[in-house]
Amino acid sequence: MTDAPVFDDLLVEDREFPPDPVFAAQANVRDPAIYARARANPVAFWEEQARELEWFAPWSRAFEWTPPHCRWFLGGKINITHNCLDRHLAGPRRNKAALIWEGEPGGVRTMTYLQLHREVCKFANVLRSLGVVRGDRVAIYLPMVPEAAVAMLACARIGAIHSVVFGGFSAESLSDRINDSECKVVITADGGWRRGTIVPLKSETDKALESCPSVNHVIVVKRSPGEPFPCQIREGRDHWYHRLMEGPAARAKCPAEPMDAEDVLYILYTSGTTGKPKGIVHTTGGYAVSVHATTKWVFDIKEDDIYWCSADVGWVTGHSYVVYGPLMCGATVLMYEGAPNHPGNDRFWQIIDDHRVTIFYTAPTAIRAFMKWGHQHPAKHDLSSLRLLGTVGEPINPEAWMWYHEHIGRGRCPIVDTWWQTETGAIMISGLPGLTTMKPGHAGVPIPGIEATVLDEQGNEVKEGSGLLAITHPWPSMLRTIWGDDERFVKTYLSKWDAKTYFPGDGAKRDDRGNFMILGRVDDVLNVAGHRIGTMEVESALVDHELVAEAAVVGRRHDIKGQAIVAFVTLKGRAKMTDSLRDDLKQHVATKIGAIARPEDIIFTADLPKTRSGKIMRRLLRDIAEGRALGDTTTLADASVVEALRESYEEKYGG
Numbered sequence: 079m080t081d082a083p084v085f086d087d088l089l090v091e092d093r094e095f096p097p098d099p100v101f102a103a104q105a106n107v108r109d110p111a112i113y114a115r116a117r118a119n120p121v122a123f124w125e126e127q128a129r130e131l132e133w134f135a136p137w138s139r140a141f142e143w144t145p146p147h148c149r150w151f152l153g154g155k156i157n158i159t160h161n162c163l164d165r166h167l168a169g170p171r172r173n174k175a176a177l178i179w180e181g182e183p184g185g186v187r188t189m190t191y192l193q194l195h196r197e198v199c200k201f202a203n204v205l206r207s208l209g210v211v212r213g214d215r216v217a218i219y220l221p222m223v224p225e226a227a228v229a230m231l232a233c234a235r236i237g238a239i240h241s242v243v244f245g246g247f248s249a250e251s252l253s254d255r256i257n258d259s260e261c262k263v264v265i266t267a268d269g270g271w272r273r274g275t276i277v278p279l280k281s282e283t284d285k286a287l288e289s290c291p292s293v294n295h296v297i298v299v300k301r302s303p304g305e306p307f308p309c310q311i312r313e314g315r316d317h318w319y320h321r322l323m324e325g326p327a328a329r330a331k332c333p334a335e336p337m338d339a340e341d342v343l344y345i346l347y348t349s350g351t352t353g354k355p356k357g358i359v360h361t362t363g364g365y366a367v368s369v370h371a372t373t374k375w376v377f378d379i380k381e382d383d384i385y386w387c388s389a390d391v392g393w394v395t396g397h398s399y400v401v402y403g404p405l406m407c408g409a410t411v412l413m414y415e416g417a418p419n420h421p422g423n424d425r426f427w428q429i430i431d432d433h434r435v436t437i438f439y440t441a442p443t444a445i446r447a448f449m450k451w452g453h454q455h456p457a458k459h460d461l462s463s464l465r466l467l468g469t470v471g472e473p474i475n476p477e478a479w480m481w482y483h484e485h486i487g488r489g490r491c492p493i494v495d496t497w498w499q500t501e502t503g504a505i506m507i508s509g510l511p512g513l514t515t516m517k518p519g520h521a522g523v524p525i526p527g528i529e530a531t532v533l534d535e536q537g538n539e540v541k542e543g544s545g546l547l548a549i550t551h552p553w554p555s556m557l558r559t560i561w562g563d564d565e566r567f568v569k570t571y572l573s574k575w576d577a578k579t580y581f582p583g584d585g586a587k588r589d590d591r592g593n594f595m596i597l598g599r600v601d602d603v604l605n606v607a608g609h610r611i612g613t614m615e616v617e618s619a620l621v622d623h624e625l626v627a628e629a630a631v632v633g634r635r636h637d638i639k640g641q642a643i644v645a646f647v648t649l650k651g652r653a654k655m656t657d658s659l660r661d662d663l664k665q666h667v668a669t670k671i672g673a674i675a676r677p678e679d680i681i682f683t684a685d686l687p688k689t690r691s692g693k694i695m696r697r698l699l700r701d702i703a704e705g706r707a708l709g710d711t712t713t714l715a716d717a718s719v720v721e722a723l724r725e726s727y728e729e730k731y732g733g
């Protein structure tokens with residue numbers, strides 16, 4: 079942490095929404111005693127949850143903890159795809175829709191459990207035919223198409239480790255991720271639709287692969303029937319997905335590999351405070367147990383639900399609550415390829431209306447955009463099928479919560495505000511819709527089996543009021559390490575207070591009833607439109623530009639995105655501070671990392687405010703970017719720097 083966190087915790091929220099008795103009477107979790115039962119013996123409680131899944135061999139020990147490493151269900155053999163697919167084939171679920179997919183330009187594809195199982199088995203055999211074996215890493219760089227789920231499941235089927243990279247990331251971000259875990263195969267597409275244009279994923283992949291020696295094969299999904307989108311196919315290395323799936327290797331029989339509970343299921347990269355993104359490692363058994371239980375409890379999944387989580391599979395939400403969780407529960411998952419405002423601002427409501435969606439899970443940034451576009455858009459549609467709403471990814475401000483409640487839930491639907499992270503694998507703090515009295519802006523209490531608290535810097539418990547969020551006992555879907563970097567794993571998560579207390583990097587406030595309100599990151603990680611971006615990553619991208627000498631990046635509040643990126647930049651030598659250079663630098667960051675990291679504002683400055691020991695004072699930069707009164711500047715080496723900076727910022731952006 080660089081300097082003191084700034085919390086906006088003055089808000090007092092009095093509105094309360096107790097569970098509707100009709101909803102509560104049918105809820106999957108009805109008995110509040112579950113909390114006490116879990117607290118009395120968390121390990122036995124998780125074992126009970128684990129028994130709801132099918133294991134090829136039982137575990138011999140449920141839990142082992144030699145800090146920093148925890149292990150769950152030791153000796154147990156399981157395959158998550160057996161639980162997502164095979165076990166639903168014995169009864170009538172076989173012919174139930176597993177996936178209903180809608181493309182951005184229209185077009186709907188539906189796959190039943192039986193069909194999805196067959197597709198996954200065939201593709202798993204295809205991967206094997208290209209030399210992929212248990213433990214190999216496979217990169218998945220796809221749009222939101224059914225093949226993204228098929229690819230993930232096919233890897234898991236044969237014990238290959240998938241590393242999904244969000245399709246909005248640049249070639250360079252893709253190659254960094256491929257190289258960090260030495261992927262052998264990349265699965266991509268000729269393109270995908272986003273806001274009426276084609277995202278050229280294969281071309282980006284080609285650029286990335288110029289510096290990825292580990293990759294032997296590229297599998298290319300053709301997004302649409304007919305002619306492919308323009309892209310190059312390199313003989314020998316590149317293969318069309320549809321051809322492989324018609325070929326002799328694509329046999330429909332592929333028994334699920336019995337995996338050890340602690341075998342790695344996937345790696346997913348996320349931003350941290352320093353250096354390159356971290357490859358978060360999740361293993362198989364514990365992850366499956368936490369994700370299955372939370373999907374059932376928090377989303378109250380039932381046999382005839384149509385469940386829609388609008389996250390992309392490139393993020394952890396897409397892993398746990400688009401693919402693995404709902405499929406383990408045997409639900410029908412709706413997947414949508416594109417933007418929420420294409421062709422019109424009511425696209426999401428149209429989808430809910432057309433497919434009779436019953437459960438809808440999205441991010442506060444999307445809700446704030448919907449608010450801005452106006453409630454006339456949802457008002458045009460029949461949203462009466464909805465029965466439960468959820469949010470994730472960032473703190474939800476009470477106005478957005480109320481808007482969601484009124485205009486989407488029409489006052490009828492409970493809202494679950496779910497706090498968790500890439501690292502936690504599954505939801506950690508959230509109301510349970512049949513039990514919890516919801517309070518706008520409050521995530522609620524830790525879910526059964528999770529032990530969380532609020533601590534001060536020294537590690538003293540803060541019973542009521544604000545401090546730092548801490549998790550005091552390992553949970554089944556806890557990240558096991560950072561790929562190839564155990565030391566960084568310990569340093570980042572398990573050394574803030576002691577080796578046994580997990581530090582998620584968030585501030586939190588607890589009310590008199592133990593409800594948690596998450597206050598946002600306390601480290602140098604930004605949350606832009608629900609996406610985690612490390613300030614260091616953006617700074618490195620800027621400094622990579624030939625004219626940039628130094629850069630400091632901070633977040634400023636943004637009505638829709640939550641936070642926007644502001645970069646303070648000093649230039650080399652005689653470089654001119656022009657608007658066109660400003661645009662170049664924004665584009666440079668977008669090219670290096672991806673459009674999601676493009677700075678909103680770039681402020682040129684002759685100098686950055688530094689302490690006498692040379693440390694950049696970000697707190698002051700945040701004050702400037704937010705137009706706040708400047709805090710203490712007496713520790714600065716040169717106090718005139720900030721005044722000059724503030725003036726130029728106000729001139730350019732109106733403060």
Ligand code: PRX
Nearest residue numbers: 470471472473495496497498499500596610
């Ligand atoms: O700051 C918290 C915020 O998102 C961070 C995790 O980001 P990521 O790993 O990308 O995963 C996002 C989806 C799980 C957290 O450290 N965050 C997530 N959910 C909430 C939240 N902040 C407030 N309220 C939430 N419900």
